[in-house]
Amino acid sequence: MKKSSPAEGTVNLAHCVRLPLSSATVNCVATLIRARRKKIRSRWRALNDGRIAVIVLAHLRNDEWLADLAGGAGVSASTVRRWVLEVTGLLAARSPRLDRALAKVAWEGGCVVLLDGTLVRTRRRSGQGNRKNYSDEHKAHGPLFLALTDARGRLLWIPSARRGACGEITAARYD
Structure with missing residues (x-):
């Protein structure tokens, strides 16, 4: 039986990804x-x-x-x-600041804004950063994002991401 030697050098392989972006x-x-x-x-x-x-x-x-x-x-x-x-x-x-986004809604005559949050699922981190990004509510790891929209659903403002363990109401109070 003949032993084969490993290939010398490294070969870079690239794969194509289709991105749904304009x-x-x-x-x-x-x-x-x-x-x-x-x-x-x-x-x-x-x-x-x-x-x-x-x-x-x-x-x-x-x-x-x-x-x-x-x-x-x-x-x-x-x-x-x-x-x-x-x-x-x-x-x-x-991105606009919150006070400017709300002033724009008031200037356009709007009186209703919607605030909702979502957890963006990511891969589990190792080490110290593991627990702070784990959401018990969603049973997943990732940062929490809030979004402020007008009555038609158009995005007005998104604050910086919060840790996943933070609740939506707590994140809204901070912002």
Whole structure:
């Protein structure tokens, strides 16, 4: 019986993912990245702004592993993590404040707003961060998001994520 030797070197394999995103969403995120690069005077990135936007949106939309996305793009996982944190901050900076959202509803003559929360299920974390993201109500791990909508159901405001163990009413009191 002949023993076979292991393959030498590593082979990067990439898989395709179909993202249900509009081109306007990708262009919006790419424009935010481009403006940020101009502001901080960054000369270059490993990938262009559109590819970075698609990678970040793939992580945010499908909860893809950073290492998987990084391997397909030819960059490190820490680079993809830095991109995700940067884009998340850029998107959060564009969101309106609560007082402005409520003032807009009052100016348009609305008198009813709806506040609801949901737990976004994620993979279980290990270590110290495990319990604070576990919701006993939903029996799952993940952050808790609240959303404020008008009477027609149009999204007006979303605060920052709370830990999953926090109740919806408690999160609403904090915000």
